[in-house]
Amino acid sequence: MVFTVSEKGLELRKTVEEISGENIFKCYQCGKCSATCPVVDSMDMAPNKVIRLVQTGDVEVLNQNTFWVCAACFTCSARCPRSVDIAKIMEGLRNVKLRNKQDFINIYSKEFIEKLIEEIPQMAIVSAIKKGVW
């Protein structure tokens, strides 16, 4: 588990900053976002660690579920002492995935409608509508 700063990672940090409009360097890793998150138990990685990986430019951040589990409740953003909008950064990471055509689900597919719609939480459907995917 050795991490070396890579061009790809620095690119990821830049993209997430661009999409979210947030200054990722503001975060001083106090962990209040993770402490306040209502769904942190279902996440692979606590939100502050996700922010940390974006800070360091570690592409590993894209291989876990945190930003998909995020309910965009904005509690973290409201309570951050450095006024970092963490929810926006999560959104940025979701967008990075989608723009790379990863984790994309065709909601009009027969498979989705028949099988998955029963399992998808309502929140996800609301979120998808918000993004205009639906």
Next chain:
Amino acid sequence: MDSNSSSPRVGVFVCHCGSNIAGTVDVEKVAQEISKMEGVAYAGTYIYMCSDPGQKLMRETIEKEKLDRVVVAACSPTLHEKTFQINSKNAGLNPYQCEIANIREHCSWVHEDNKKATEKAIKITKSIVEKVKEDKSLTDIEVPITKKAIVIGGGVSGIQAALDIANGGYKTYLIEKDSSIGGKMAKLSETFPTLDCSQCILTPKMVEASNHPNIELMTYSEVESVSGYVGNFKVKIKKKPTSVNWDLCTGCGDCYNKCPAKVPSEFQEGLSKRAAIYIPFPQAVPNKPVIDRENCLYYQKGICKICEKVCKIGAIDFDMKEDIVEIDTGAIVVATGYREYPLENLTEYGGGKYPNVISGLKFERLLSASGPTGGQIIRPSDGKSVKDIVFVQCAGSRDIEEHKPYCSKICCMYTAKHAMLFKHKVHDGNAYVFYIDVRTAGKDYEEFYYRTTEEDHALYTRGKVSKIFEDGEKVVVWGVDTLTGKKVEIKADLAVLAMAIEPSVGIKELQQKLKISIDENGFLKEAHPKLRPVESMTSGIFFAGAAQGPKDIPESVSQAGAAASKVLSMFSSNMLHKEPLICEIDEDVCSGCGVCIALCPYKALEAEITTKEGKEVKRSKLNEALCQGCGTCSSACPSGAATMRNDETKNMFKMIEVILE
């Protein structure tokens, strides 16, 4: 009222100290038992004796009961002995006939059994009553003061202390071992948190110090020896031979421009060379050169003498000898500063081995507009530009096992400054900072650190660097990010180590000459860490700056001001007052054996030969100003001639007797 009468009237005041004493000790019973003692005219209690009503009660009782001596049974004398002595003085008594019986720290706080604790409190108080009965009425000792000061060390702290004392109207000698004043601050590029250029704010002060009518600069000089005592020190200063007659020299620079010998410049941290005859930096004060005899071709090989040939006014003096000057002074301010912990000690980081692993101070010279690169950041190995840079904090600090146990305090801020200035100069560069904790306590400091991260995007990584090694042109830094739990590897062009700081070389010798203490880390030890932070335990000697502990510029300057104000307040009176509770030599009993002279830690005793009835008599003579009343002489004296005032042996026996009753 002065009382040495044989039938004393002692008043005993027992304090409850809230429940601190009264919770364990039956204070009423103590007062009752004590009142039965012979010579005790009054014994009473009060809830807080040290409070205003408590002190008033004491004064009123002294008057009403016509008391001539007082015992306060309360807390430790270190806390309130002075308070009660002043109070009894205000009531007309001699302050040295007021004693404290410690029944709190020595009794109530350390016992649980009420009955036994009460018995012990009675015994302690009784014993002190016996002491006070024999206490003599004493007057303070007066010592005259020489109203001149010496400041040792010409860095920013020393300059500030000298300026403040001189502005107060007193002659001040500023002693500096190098040929120019300025110290470490002259080497710095810009200063946190405002980024003023260090030279721009320091050099005017240097010039002010050199032009001040009350300041005598003594550069290229060292303290040879110190004798005397507070108000009356005699300091011998060794003026090292500069080999240049400074009275003639105009500072034209012909000599050092022509000198063929080249050695690494100390001021430029070895990044460039200087001649053997040199001024450390162009803005030096005084701006006069010295010859470094170890590297001069004439002194080493007997050839050259080019400087002598080019000097039109004949200021070069190869035969100059060192000179010793003696100065009388009333106070001494020690401002000898710090040095960086040697880079070579950090072997795992390749300190001293790899040219691209450098110390913080060397990086300052790379950043400085007056540095050898004109402020351009290059790799010392090949002069190529730097794109990736790693800063390693706590390099030698906070490492109990191998290096320094303490936090060097200034490194967090200067590393933030380094990373910021690097990004200001190299916009597309990457700055990585490895830290354990970021400690930015100070006005506007935290905000400065935020600027480094938010605006300049220095990447702070929490974790220690384990190893640095060379790989081709790069230095590879192995560290860890403890926040993600991952090992980190960075291939950098330059690694800057935020070295621990330690006291200057020679602090030990100076400490011995001045007879002051140093702590376990070699820094000067203050008389009290909180309440007397600029005073040494030897009166008349004060501290300023990083010699007392790691300090940044604002702190050093404020401590220098504090030390100067201590000196000025001392100089504001014509006589020093000193407690008379010191040794006394009975001339008729002293046999002149000299045991006490050898043992006295303050050198307060000396042998004196007088004639008595036509015969030569040798005996010990006491210097009252030097004696601190430690009692070593009195316990060693074989004939009982040396005694401690108000602590005489016969009193002691009485005190012990009542305890054993």
